[in-house]
Amino acid sequence: MNAWIAISPLLLLVGGGLLVMLVDAFTKERNDLATVTAATLFLSAGVSLFALLSGKDPVDVPEVFGAFLATDRLGLFFDVAIGLGGGLSALLAGGYLREHGLERGEFYVLVIFSAFGAMVLARATDMLTLFVGLETMSLGVYALAGFRRGSPRSIEGALKYFLLGSFAAAILLFGSALIYAATTHTDFAGIGATVAAGDADIKLLLMGLLLVLVGLAFKVSAVPFHMWTPDVYEGAPTPATTFMSVVVKAAAFAVFVRVVITAFGDDLSASSAGGWPPILAGLAVVTMVYGNLAAVGQTSIKRMLAYSSIAHAGYLLVGMAAASVVGEKAISAVLFYLMAYTVSNVLAFGSLILMGSRGREAVSFDDLAGVGRRHPLAALPMVIGVLTLMGFPPTAGFFGKYYVFSAAVEAGGGFVWLAILGVLASAIGAFYYLRVIVAMFMKDPVPGEPVAVPMRSGSVTAALVISGLLVMDMGLMPGSMLDLAIAAAEQLFAG
């Protein structure tokens, strides 16, 4: 019985997904599917949030569950992030698909089951569940990216994502095979224990770790494994892009945390001389610098946001690298950042969806020229969205960056330089984020070109209001969310 309660967020999603499939088969009316999908995902997030807030220790579950799926606070925390991000993406899809004549029920089914895969991934405590969860999530997202079949860009992006994603998955699988060969364990705790006891073959283990890190770095789109990101983000229907940028990233970082802390948390793999901290620090540096510099030259906002998501992966990697010294603090900062990034990104992409109506999507800076003066209320979410992505106080994004960088400073040594570089990179970020506001309020539309007209959609508005309120809430009162993150991180290190 306990086991069922412990994995109830996952079961809710499976049930909801099957329900949506049934409803879709028997109805012509697609409007309610978005609501049902969002309700399912929010319910799942709500159950997890309730369990987190109740503050009880996780229930004991039978070995058959516990060995493969974690039931700890970290898992619950990511259930909240994934359920929230997925539900908001579904609400955005409700307006977007109807407006652009793409409405088909499969979209929602894929969203729910991908979110299920993401939750499995975030709770994975074994290489087996890691891989199965990763594939469940990715297969759904590949299809979502290619959902717009009429558009060559969408198909191109989906194909690139699928091929490169399969390579990355194969590399990750090879890495876990090497780790198994080195330790004869596939469960993270077992790997960690074997290494700590000195029974592992170190050379093989490090090689395996390297390959697993490559696979994970691909999923979080860290440079130099980011090549797919701009094309896929730009080609995919915008709600699918939103889903990718929040849910996939959160789940990939969740398993990242588990792998480096639980399986490779020993003194050798986590030392600054060898092992993962220098690798992650190096990835963080190139990711932050490249992501921000490449975003500057973009003319498409969707593509700019894709590079911005690469840059944010860099900031998060700073936190991950710092976790080798100041474990709990850095991990809780990463968790908070992911939650803040989820709501911020939904807000930014959602506003972009809001700006386009039938027949004309707003994607470039020119499309947004003058929107702020014509439709000030519709421009407001975009303003808050870019400010929070930029890390402007008092928004969620500010405290995300603040916690991550202060964790890096506390870690001392080379990590201080990482934090300084991060702040400098964010300063470059301010340039292209503010360009959006400049385009909206200080530019005039190109004469003769059709101008963007905001769409009217209840579900898009709802998603924007929810994410906007959460951004401001986490920006003005970050304490309650940070407490949850700290509790989750503490339990990870205690167990």
Next chain:
Amino acid sequence: MGTANFVLFGVCAFFALAGAVTTVAAQRPLRAAVALLVNIISLAGLYLTLSAHLLAAIQLLVYAGAVVVLFIFVIMLIGPAAEVKGKGEGLPGRTLAIAIMTMVTGTIAFSLVDAAGNWLALRSNPDFGTVEALGAELYSRALVPFEIVSITLLVAIVGAVAIARHRTEGEITEAKAVHAKAVEVREEAKAEAEAAAKATA
């Protein structure tokens, strides 16, 4: 390792490598597909030397039986257009790729050869790799991942349907516009070519 086992290993390893190289190097897609078949069958042989009998059988059934046939069907459907002509990467690109791959494979190979062979101990169990052992493992200890795979398959099916299903009106309009643009570009190119031909005449 007994002599027979060693001979099997040598033969299979040779054909696996030869098949893999031919798959990559072959100009004609059909040849590449057949070379892939050779590679896959040799891999099944390698699994046998590792006493993973079930895996060898699955390798033959799924990969040699289904996947390669699928490849060949696709190549035949596409027809002569499937042949790639002309340039791939330039020489510097190729050299770099080969250098990196050699480095990575070399490192992995050396660390494997050097490895103490923890995992070899697992094979001392006489049940290792049998259908019974694998089944027992799959339906008892690894039940949770096994159940989750059902959702993975469901996602794959729904995803395939989402991509292959009939188009909505919005998509048809979009596709028409793209097609019209393609026709336009083609006509323009044709007209240009004709003009150029006239100019030279």
